[in-house]
Amino acid sequence: MDHNIINIEELSNKIETLIDDNKVSHLRELVEDHxxxxxxxxxxxxxxxxxxxxxxxxxxxxxxxxxxxxDYDIQEEIINTYSSQQVKELFEEIxxxxxxxxxxxxxxxxxxxxxxxSSPESRLQINSILKYEExxxxxxxxxxxxxxxxxxxxxxxxxxxxxxxxxxxxxxxFYVVDGLNNLKGIIELKTLFFAKPETSISNLMDERIVYVxxxxxxxxxxxxFKKYDIITLPILNSQNKLVxxxxxxxxxxxxxxxxxxxxHKMAGISPTEDAYFKTSVWKMVRSRSVWxxxxxxxxxxxxxxxxxxxxxxxxxxxxEQQVEQWSISYIVTMLLTPLLTVISxxxxxxxxxxxxxxVRALSLREVETKDFARVMWKELRVASLTGLILVSxxxxxxxxxxxxxxxxxxxxxxxxxxxxTLSIAMYxxxxxxxxxxxxxxxxxxxxxxxxxxxxxxxxxxIVDALSTAIFFSIGLIFFWQQIQGG
Amino acid sequence: MDHNIINIEELSNKIETLIDDNKVSHLRELVEDHxxxxxxxxxxxxxxxxxxxxxxxxxxxxxxxxxxxxDYDIQEEIINTYSSQQVKELFEEIxxxxxxxxxxxxxxxxxxxxxxxSSPESRLQINSILKYEExxxxxxxxxxxxxxxxxxxxxxxxxxxxxxxxxxxxxxxFYVVDGLNNLKGIIELKTLFFAKPETSISNLMDERIVYVxxxxxxxxxxxxFKKYDIITLPILNSQNKLVxxxxxxxxxxxxxxxxxxxxHKMAGISPTEDAYFKTSVWKMVRSRSVWxxxxxxxxxxxxxxxxxxxxxxxxxxxxEQQVEQWSISYIVTMLLTPLLTVISxxxxxxxxxxxxxxVRALSLREVETKDFARVMWKELRVASLTGLILVSxxxxxxxxxxxxxxxxxxxxxxxxxxxxTLSIAMYxxxxxxxxxxxxxxxxxxxxxxxxxxxxxxxxxxIVDALSTAIFFSIGLIFFWQQIQGG
Numbered sequence: 014m015d016h017n018i019i020n021i022e023e024l025s026n027k028i029e030t031l032i033d034d035n036k037v038s039h040l041r042e043l044v045e046d047h048x049x050x051x052x053x054x055x056x057x058x059x060x061x062x063x064x065x066x067x068x069x070x071x072x073x074x075x076x077x078x079x080x081x082x083x084d085y086d087i088q089e090e091i092i093n094t095y096s097s098q099q100v101k102e103l104f105e106e107i108x109x110x111x112x113x114x115x116x117x118x119x120x121x122x123x124x125x126x127x128x129x130x131s132s133p134e135s136r137l138q139i140n141s142i143l144k145y146e147e148x149x150x151x152x153x154x155x156x157x158x159x160x161x162x163x164x165x166x167x168x169x170x171x172x173x174x175x176x177x178x179x180x181x182x183x184x185x186x187f188y189v190v191d192g193l194n195n196l197k198g199i200i201e202l203k204t205l206f207f208a209k210p211e212t213s214i215s216n217l218m219d220e221r222i223v224y225v226x227x228x229x230x231x232x233x234x235x236x237x238f239k240k241y242d243i244i245t246l247p248i249l250n251s252q253n254k255l256v257x258x259x260x261x262x263x264x265x266x267x268x269x270x271x272x273x274x275x276x277h278k279m280a281g282i283s284p285t286e287d288a289y290f291k292t293s294v295w296k297m298v299r300s301r302s303v304w305x306x307x308x309x310x311x312x313x314x315x316x317x318x319x320x321x322x323x324x325x326x327x328x329x330x331x332x333e334q335q336v337e338q339w340s341i342s343y344i345v346t347m348l349l350t351p352l353l354t355v356i357s358x359x360x361x362x363x364x365x366x367x368x369x370x371x372v373r374a375l376s377l378r379e380v381e382t383k384d385f386a387r388v389m390w391k392e393l394r395v396a397s398l399t400g401l402i403l404v405s406x407x408x409x410x411x412x413x414x415x416x417x418x419x420x421x422x423x424x425x426x427x428x429x430x431x432x433x434t435l436s437i438a439m440y441x442x443x444x445x446x447x448x449x450x451x452x453x454x455x456x457x458x459x460x461x462x463x464x465x466x467x468x469x470x471x472x473x474x475i476v477d478a479l480s481t482a483i484f485f486s487i488g489l490i491f492f493w494q495q496i497q498g499g
Numbered sequence: 500m501d502h503n504i505i506n507i508e509e510l511s512n513k514i515e516t517l518i519d520d521n522k523v524s525h526l527r528e529l530v531e532d533h534x535x536x537x538x539x540x541x542x543x544x545x546x547x548x549x550x551x552x553x554x555x556x557x558x559x560x561x562x563x564x565x566x567x568x569x570d571y572d573i574q575e576e577i578i579n580t581y582s583s584q585q586v587k588e589l590f591e592e593i594x595x596x597x598x599x600x601x602x603x604x605x606x607x608x609x610x611x612x613x614x615x616x617s618s619p620e621s622r623l624q625i626n627s628i629l630k631y632e633e634x635x636x637x638x639x640x641x642x643x644x645x646x647x648x649x650x651x652x653x654x655x656x657x658x659x660x661x662x663x664x665x666x667x668x669x670x671x672x673f674y675v676v677d678g679l680n681n682l683k684g685i686i687e688l689k690t691l692f693f694a695k696p697e698t699s700i701s702n703l704m705d706e707r708i709v710y711v712x713x714x715x716x717x718x719x720x721x722x723x724f725k726k727y728d729i730i731t732l733p734i735l736n737s738q739n740k741l742v743x744x745x746x747x748x749x750x751x752x753x754x755x756x757x758x759x760x761x762x763h764k765m766a767g768i769s770p771t772e773d774a775y776f777k778t779s780v781w782k783m784v785r786s787r788s789v790w791x792x793x794x795x796x797x798x799x800x801x802x803x804x805x806x807x808x809x810x811x812x813x814x815x816x817x818x819e820q821q822v823e824q825w826s827i828s829y830i831v832t833m834l835l836t837p838l839l840t841v842i843s844x845x846x847x848x849x850x851x852x853x854x855x856x857x858v859r860a861l862s863l864r865e866v867e868t869k870d871f872a873r874v875m876w877k878e879l880r881v882a883s884l885t886g887l888i889l890v891s892x893x894x895x896x897x898x899x900x901x902x903x904x905x906x907x908x909x910x911x912x913x914x915x916x917x918x919x920t921l922s923i924a925m926y927x928x929x930x931x932x933x934x935x936x937x938x939x940x941x942x943x944x945x946x947x948x949x950x951x952x953x954x955x956x957x958x959x960x961i962v963d964a965l966s967t968a969i970f971f972s973i974g975l976i977f978f979w980q981q982i983q984g985g
Contacts, residue, residue, distance in 0.1 A: 048707050050726050175693055185671030185688065185730075202671065206692050207661055221534050236864065239755075240536050242748045244671075244730070261747045262728045268751060269725075272758035275862055278951035279762070279855060304956055311960035315843070318964050322971035326831045326982060342828050345812045350836050354843060354963060357801070362959075369765060376761055378722065465764035470790055473848075474797035477840060478804050485808035496812060 024055035032063055037070050044075060053082030061090050073099075077106030085118045085291070092123050101130040108182060109135060110155040110263065113142045142257075150234050151227030153267060154248045154257030157181050161189045161214055163197050168210035174202075182260060188247050189218045194254040196222060196247055224249055227256060231267050238264050273373055280369035281308065281362055288379040289370060294391065298398045301366050305399065306406055308362050312355040313410065319351040320418070339427050341495045348431040349488055353481065356435060359403065360442040360480035361473060367392055367450030368468040375454055375464050382459045388451045396447035400440045407439055408432065430491035438487045442480040449475060510541035518549055523556050530561060539568030547576050559585075563592030571604045571777065578609050587616040594668060595621060596641040596749070599628045604773075628743075636720050637713030639753060640734045640743030643667050647675045647700055649683050654696035656686075668746060674733050675704045680740040682708060682733055710735055713742060717753050724750050759859055766855035767794060767848055774865040775856060780877065784884045787852050791885065792892055794848050798841045799896065805837040806904075825913050827981050834917040835974055839967065842921065845889065846928040846966035847959060853878055853936030854954040861940055861950050868945045874937045882933035886926040893925055894918065916977035924973045928966040935961060 024047065031040040044052050056064050056079070064087060068076050080088065080103065092100055104112060104127055116124050116139065128136055138156050145151030159177045161170045174187070187205070189198040198218030208217050223237050224247045237246055238261060248257040274284045281304030285292050292300075323346045327336045336342045371388060374380040380388060411432045415423045423429075453472055454464035489496070510533065517526040530538050542550050542565070550573060554562050566574065566589065578586055590598055590613055602610050602625065614622055624642050631637030645663045647656045660673070673691070675684040684704030694703050709723050710733045723732055724747060734743040760770045767790030771778050778786075809832045813822045822828045857874060860866035866874060897918045901909045909915075939958055940950035975982070 046707065048709065048727055050728075171692075174689070178689055178693070202688055202692075203660070203664055206657075206688075207664070221532065223534065232862075235751075238748070239751055241534055242536075244748065261751070262724070262730065265721075265725055265747070265751065265754065268754050269758070271862075272755070272762075275858065275951045276758075276762055276765070278949065279858060279955050280765075281955055308956055308959060311956065312963070314960060314964040315967050318967045319839070319971075322968070322975075323831065325975065326827060326835075326971075326978075328982075336828065341812060342822065342832070345809065346828070346831055346836075349812075350832075350839075353805070353836075353839060354967070357840060358959070358963065372761065372765060376718075376757075463764065465761045469765050469767055470794055470797065473794060473844070474800060477798070477844065478800040481801055481804045481840070482808075485805075485812075489808075489811065492812075496814075 021051065021055050021058070024051060025058040028052075028055055028067060029059055029063065032059075032067050032070070040067065040070055041072075041075075044071060044079075049078040050082045053079045057083060057087060061087065065091065065094050073102045074106050077103055081107060081111045081115070085115070088115055089119060089123055092119075092126060097126070097130050100127060104131055105135070108155060108157055109138045109142065110153070110157075112139055113152075116143070145227055148231045149227060150225050150229040150231060150246075150248050150259060151257070153231060153234070153263055154227070154259050155182050155263070156257050158184065158245075158258045159187055160194075160255065161187050161200065161218075163189055163191050163213075163215040163218075165214045166210060167205055167208040167212045167214065167217060170200075170205055170214055171210075174205075182258075184245050184258070184260060186245055188222075188255060188258070189214055190255050196224060196249060196253075196255045198222065199247075222247065226251065232271055234259060235264060235268055235271065269377065273377070276369060276373050280366050281305070282366050282370065288377075289374040290379065290384070290387065290391070294394045294398065297391075297395045298402070301363075301395065302399045302402045305359065305362055305366070305403055309355065309359050309403060309407060310410060312358045313414065315354040315358075316351045316414070319354065320347065323347055323350060339425065339495070341492070344427055344431070344492055344495060348427065349434070349485070352431070352435050352484070355407075356438055356442060356484045357477050357480050359439060360446045360476045363396070363399070363443050364446035364450035364472050364476045365469065367395075367447045368454055368472050371451050371454040372464045372468055375458055380455075382455050385452075385455050388455060389448060392447045392451040393444065396444040399447075400443040403443060404436050404440050408436060411435065427492075427495070431488075434484065434488045434491050438480070438484040441487075442476070442483050445479060445483075446472075446476045449479075507537065507541050507544070510537060511544040514538075514541055514553060515545055515549065518545075518553050518556070526553065526556055527558075527561075530557060530565075535564040536568045539565045543569060543573060547573065551577065551580050559588045560592050563589055567593060567597045567601070571601070574601055575605060575609055578605075578612060583612070583616045586613060590617055591621070594641060594643055595624045595628065596639070596643075598625055599638075602629070631713055634717045635713060636711050636715040636717060636732075636734050636745060637743070639717060639720070639749055640713070640745050641668050641749070642743050644670065644731075644744045645673055646680075646741065647673050647686065647704075649675055649677050649699075649701040649704075651700045652696060653691055653694040653698045653700065653703060656691055656700055657696075660688075660691075668744075670731050670744070670746060672731060674708075674741060674744070675700055676741050682710060682735060682739075682741045684708065685733075708733065712737065718757060720745060721750060721754055721757065755863060759863070762855060762859050766851050767791070768852050768856065774863075775860040776865065776870070776873065776877070780880045780884065783877075783881045784888070787849075787881065788885045788888045791845065791848055791852070791889055795841065795845050795889060795893060796896060798844045799900065801840040801844075802837045802900070805840065806833065809833055809836060825911065825981070827978070830913055830917070830978055830981060834913065835920070835971070838917070838921050838970070841893075842924055842928060842966050842970045843963050845925060846932045846962045849882070849885070849929050850932035850936035850958050850962045851955070853881075853933045854940055854958050857937050857940040858950045858954055861944055866941075868941050871938075871941050874941060875934060878933045878937040879930065882930040885933075886929040889929060890922050890926050894922060897921060913978075913981070917974075920970065920974045920977050924966070924970040927973075928962070928969050931965060931969075932958075932962045935965075 027043060031043065056067060068091065095103065116127060128139065131139065142152065157180060159174050159181045185202045187200050188196060189200055191197050198220045199222050200214065200218040204217055223241050223243060225234055225237060226249050234246060244261050246259045247255055248259060250256045277284050283300040283303055285296055285300050327346060336346065371380060415428050450472055454468040457464045457467035513529060517529065542553060554577065581589065602613060614625065617625065628638060628642065643666060645660050645667045671688045673686050674682060675686055677683050684706045685708050686700065686704040690703055709727050709729060711720055711723060712735050720732065730747050732745045733741055734745060736742045763770050769786040769789055771782055771786050813832060822832065857866060901914050936958055940954040943950040943953035
């Protein structure tokens with residue numbers, strides 16, 4: 014269907030052959046015939062060494078075009094192997110907002126290397142953007158754009174645009190400021206070109222301007238683009254001076270970022286900015302275990318509710334059938350049943366964290382179906398560590414509850430068996446839920462079903478039944494004697 | 500902070516005063532000084548009659564600018580009250596892709612009225628877009644754009660652009676085709692203007708073009724915009740001819756639509772396209788009950804697992820403590836406990852459907868905190884109807900399970916009490932969960948907490964404990980005699 018689905022593999026092979034054969038001019042031609050994004054994607058499939066070699070064969074301005082499309086680890090490798098002079102030349106060709114995007118993801122030694130090799134002017138610009146709070150308009154704005162003056166004529170404006178066209182972002186409207194850099198209007202490129210040369214800019218511009226401040230939250234920035242159907246948005250500082258613009262193509266990434274954040278939060282995952290495979294296991298453990306812990310501890314409420322009702326149901330007056338302490342009926346109704354809500358809740362939450370992450374990553378193409386084994390391996394490690402945290406917390410939780418319930422006298426093997434049953438079951442179901450949560454969306458996609466639709470309901474059903482079965486099976490082992498003996 | 504937060508109310512009052520005083524020229528001035536989106540928002544706050552009066556005072560091209568920003572119900576009202584001639588004039592000023600957007604939401608009598616009053620040419624265009632499958636590139640493309648020819652000079656191209664500038668979408672790059680309408684290249688407006696007038700277009704254009712087909716899924720369209728950082732994307736038909744373009748501002752709506760779809764699906768809500776308050780109660784009942792039904796029926800699996808284990812635990816060999824049929828111990832372990840997973844699962848799912856919808860609607864500003872009462876009223880009606888469906892299905896489910904379990908002999912009051920307990924508890928918890936699910940995100944937003952973070956975990960905790968308590972309380976009423984009698 015689409016022109017660039019077949020090409021990438023082929024393109025990658027072509028590039029590799031040209032590098033191996035050292036055909037420099039052919040390589041340059043090939044690169045010029047394709048989109049930088051495609052070239053970067055094709056090159057990314059090569060060994061890092063070969064990428065470096067390929068880039069050495071290309072001119073700096075071409076490398077700069079490709080560079081921003083590489084993943085952060087390749088960018089890091091390139092900056093690492095480049096000399097100071099090369100870094101300087103490369104970054105001179107890249108727009109400041111892209112540099113900021115890159116630097117935000119890099120380790121500090123790389124950031125230092127880049128800043129050391131930037132011109133004082135661009136270092137100032139980079140730092141001015143870096144200083145804005147994350148997710149504010151200031152942190153995502155561009156500072157390279159052409160400003161027009163109210164006092165100019167159309168002809169003067171066109172000259173300035175022509176002069177600056179290589180160094181500014183390609184946009185179709187320009188902002189007009191007065192001598193004090195106060196925003197006065199906006200003017201379309203077409204309007205400017207079709208106007209009489211001597212017309213004053215102030216007569217051509219539209220004075221209705223939508224703007225936000227550097228401190229405005231990026232969510233609000235998105236709203237402006239949506240509401241007014243605009244292509245660029247001017248950014249003012251607190252003194253109402255024009256300091257930057259945001260272009261619509263940058264906003265697209267922000268929209269997806271915000272949606273991902275919302276999706277993750279609703280599944281009880283603390284937001285992480287990076288793509289699935291870019292997020293370390295430990296970071297994932299942290300972002301997931303906070304809510305799992307909170308939810309497990311909150312489940313105590315349901316556990317108590319069940320306990321209370323079990324007592325009421327068991328307190329019949331005749332005494333004939335009254336449940337004796339430590340009998341098997343007592344164990345089932347007073348110890349195990351109240352824990353059902355804790356085990357199935359934790360399993361369900363853990364599973365839906367994983368499936369939510371994978372569903373979103375699949376829809377953003379951060380994860381492909383072929384990454385199946387990598388996902389399983391990552392989920393396994395995350396689950397093993399998260400399990401340790403949860404089980405430890407649960408141990409303390411259980412001991413505390415029993416200590417209160419049995420007025421400090423928790424020295425009954427049945428209580429410890431019950432704690433052991435829940436602990437072991439919780440660890441096992443956590444691992445199983447996370448593996449199934451990672452597996453189901455990929456499986457759904459593989460058989461061409463919608464991962465979002467398939468994963469959630471199937472997951473709940475499977476994980477619920479499985480966790481219950483595991484819990485009661487382990488209970489059987491610990492309480493076998495009581496079941497036999499009565 | 501932002502220029503347009505205070506204005507809307509004020510603007511609305513100003514407009515109302517000008518209408519009441521019949522100050523036509525002042526109204527026209529006011530409208531021209533503001534963005535169409537703001538004017539539409541301000542007017543929307545007035546009575547429908549006043550909106551119609553206001554629009555009659557404005558010229559058709561101004562009305563056309565505002566018109567697309569109104570909600571569908573206001574648009575419908577306007578078309579209804581307009582004469583055929585007025586409709587014709589109005590829609591001549593609106594871009595075809597916007598007309599299609601509007602028509603897709605309108606009842607068929609309105610669609611007929613509009614199509615009847617369109618020129619044959621634009622009727623053809625509208626129908627050509629309407630025929631494409633929903634969510635395909637064809638269904639969201641624009642057909643009004645300027646095409647350039649490979650054989651033209653820069654001067655000729657500029658003349659054509661100047662001529663067509665009023666009727667085509669404002670874009671900064673143009674597509675170049677050959678005599679057979681095959682896409683040959685893309686050219687920037689700037690390149691064109693700064694080129695020597697006699698240069699041939701084929702020498703100026705960039706032959707690297709990203710394109711998709713009319714049948715391409717909109718998700719793939721989004722990917723192209725993200726990957727290549729482009730502002731427009733050309734659309735080809737199956738014969739590889741250029742038939743339309745998609746501009747980046749239209750893609751923003753599509754991105755949010757796709758994210759909303761994913762979010763809803765993950766919460767077990769069949770996707771509906773409309774905003775929260777635009778979706779009818781009955782449509783919501785349908786979009787939610789499908790998955791609630793599926794999940795409730797799937798919960799049978801967990802119910803069986805618990806039943807099986809309860810039997811094993813109760814089957815101790817000595818017989819001394821063996822649970823007698825229809826005793827209170829039997830009722831608790833064999834009848835009520837296996838239903839725990841069904842009641843808390845259904846309550847949780849129903850609640851998270853509501854909270855997910857409200858969280859998303861809040862973040863897209865479709866719902867504001869002041870809509871609190873409206874949300875509660877809507878959720879109450881949705882829950883009442885959904886409850887009827889679920890409880891009926893559950894009745895059949897329970898009778899079937901007991902019929903199998905008790906080999907057709909279900910004529911024991913205890914079994915019917917158990918069915919009644921679950922049915923009543925399910926109806927009550929469904930309503931309560933949906934109300935809490937709608938309430939929590941709004942409450943969170945009101946006290947300036949993040950609705951997405953606060954709603955999910957709190958909801959689970961509250962709904963779980965509440966549904967369990969309601970279930971066992973109702974059970975107490977039905978089984979009081981057995982508890983007392985033993």
